[in-house]
Amino acid sequence: MTHLPPKLRIGIIGTGIMGRGHAEVLAAHPDAEITAVCRQPLAGAPVFPTYQALIESGLVDAVSITTPDHLHADVMVAAARAGLHILVEKPFTTTVEDADRAVQAIRQAGVTAMCLFNHRWVPAYAQAKDQMPVVGEPVVGYARKDDTIYVPTEMISWADQTTCAWFLSSHDIDLLTWLYDDHVVEVYATARYGKLKVTPDAMQIQARFSRGAMATFESAWIYPNTFPTMVDSYVTVVGEDGVIQLDRQKENIQVATGKGYAYPRNMLQRVVHGIPAGAYRDAIHHFVECARTGAEPLITVESSRHVTAVLAAAHESAASGLPVRVS
Numbered sequence: 001m002t003h004l005p006p007k008l009r010i011g012i013i014g015t016g017i018m019g020r021g022h023a024e025v026l027a028a029h030p031d032a033e034i035t036a037v038c039r040q041p042l043a044g045a046p047v048f049p050t051y052q053a054l055i056e057s058g059l060v061d062a063v064s065i066t067t068p069d070h071l072h073a074d075v076m077v078a079a080a081r082a083g084l085h086i087l088v089e090k091p092f093t094t095t096v097e098d099a100d101r102a103v104q105a106i107r108q109a110g111v112t113a114m115c116l117f118n119h120r121w122v123p124a125y126a127q128a129k130d131q132m133p134v135v136g137e138p139v140v141g142y143a144r145k146d147d148t149i150y151v152p153t154e155m156i157s158w159a160d161q162t163t164c165a166w167f168l169s170s171h172d173i174d175l176l177t178w179l180y181d182d183h184v185v186e187v188y189a190t191a192r193y194g195k196l197k198v199t200p201d202a203m204q205i206q207a208r209f210s211r212g213a214m215a216t217f218e219s220a221w222i223y224p225n226t227f228p229t230m231v232d233s234y235v236t237v238v239g240e241d242g243v244i245q246l247d248r249q250k251e252n253i254q255v256a257t258g259k260g261y262a263y264p265r266n267m268l269q270r271v272v273h274g275i276p277a278g279a280y281r282d283a284i285h286h287f288v289e290c291a292r293t294g295a296e297p298l299i300t301v302e303s304s305r306h307v308t309a310v311l312a313a314a315h316e317s318a319a320s321g322l323p324v325r326v327s
Contacts, residue, residue: 008085008288009059011036012043013051013075014066017155018089021269022064025276025284032288035059051075055082062112062291065089068158069166073098076113080105085291086113087284091170092304094162096312096327099305106301114287114297115304117174121279121286122267128237128244129179135239138180138213143172146232147221152196160198163191164219165311169205172217172235173307174299179237182209183306188323189314195222205314217314228262 010026012019015037023043026032034043036059038051048054055063055078062085065075073093079086086106092115093099106113119125132138145168152159156167177183184207191200202220209215223232228249235246250263269280290297306326313324 008032008292009035009061010064010087011038011048011054011057011060011062012045012064012066013038013054014064014068014089015040015042016066018066019064021280022066022087022284025281026064026288028276029285029288031292052078055079055084060084062087068156069162070094070158073102076102077105080109080111080113083109083111085111085287087287088113088115090115090117090174090304090307091166091311092301092308094166094308094311096305096309099308103301103305112287112291112294112297113301114290114299115174115301115307116280116283116287117171117299117304117307118268118280118283119171119175120178120298121282122248123279124246124248124267125175125179125235128235128246131244132179132181132237132239134242135237135244136241137211137239138182138209139238139240140213141176141180141215141237142218142235143169143176143215144218144232144234145169145172146202146219146223148223148225148227148230149195149221150225150230152199152221159196163200163203163315164221165189165191165200165203165205165217165314168219168221168231169203169217169314170307170311172219173207173310174303175235176215176217176237177209177303177306180209180211180213180215182211182213184208184215184310184326185210186323186325187310187314187317189317191315191318200318203314203318205310205317207310226260228260229265231265 065088186208189205205217233248317324
């Protein structure tokens with residue numbers, strides 16, 4: 001008879017929108033349980049005033065880190081040194097230095113860690129990965145991820161601590177490097193400031209990959225709130241022998257009321273008959289399985305470190321007006 005590991009005891013650090021999303025999925029997982037949270041009550045678990053106290057409590061085998069983007073690194077390093085498995089929201093970190101010390105701590109500790117680039121579990125994107133041999137060697141790609149202005153002005157309170165590129169293009173850089181099976185070596189980026197004042201309205205990144213392919217990553221978060229979806233997401237990849245296009249603005253349902261017209265999103269997060277479903281759920285389940293069995297996650301911390309390096313170089317390029325090599 002095969003002996004299965006016990007339930008994975010998870011502490012949630014960060015109890016905002018994403019923390020509640022993680023909690024919804026983990027609370028319904030048959031092989032996981034939420035045994036601690038940091039600062040705010042969630043899922044009926046014991047509450048700890050600091051992430052250090054939670055990590056040292058002895059109540060958790062893993063942590064789910066859903067703090068603002070720029071606060072991930074210290075928590076990851078502390079958790080790794082305590083021997084805890086780590087699930088962290090994207091982006092991995094917002095500096096290369098933070099990414100390097102997190103990767104070092106994780107690899108030295110031998111714990112399972114994964115950045116939640118959940119787009120790899122969107123069915124169409126996973127199918128695109130399988131179809132890449134059909135379209136041939138990548139030549140050029142384009143990935144747009146634009147948000148309504150609700151996101152930086154109402155949804156998150158720390159927009160001045162991040163940018164639309166960190167918040168949005170991180171997903172697309174992970175996706176295209178995975179689809180291309182390649183890495184970015186140089187970027188040239190531009191940013192536009194104005195409407196939002198404290199953070200760029202939009203950024204555009206031109207990336208060159210090691211085998212010669214190119215890609216453009218566009219991000220903005222000043223769409224009017226009347227736009228029918230909170231996120232406008234589109235990806236195309238041109239290969240030597242074909243093209244793949246992925247348009248996620250419309251996800252098979254349209255709703256019209258007296259207040260407006262909408263395309264409710266359902267590929268990433270949805271609840272079906274009371275049970276969480278979608279790519280977001282599938283990615284978290286993958287992490288739980290890897291943490292319990294010791295398998296290497298589909299998304300490595302090294303690949304997530306590369307996304308951070310690309311974005312750090314892009315912000316340097318936008319500030320200097322010059323192309324920048326990716327470290």
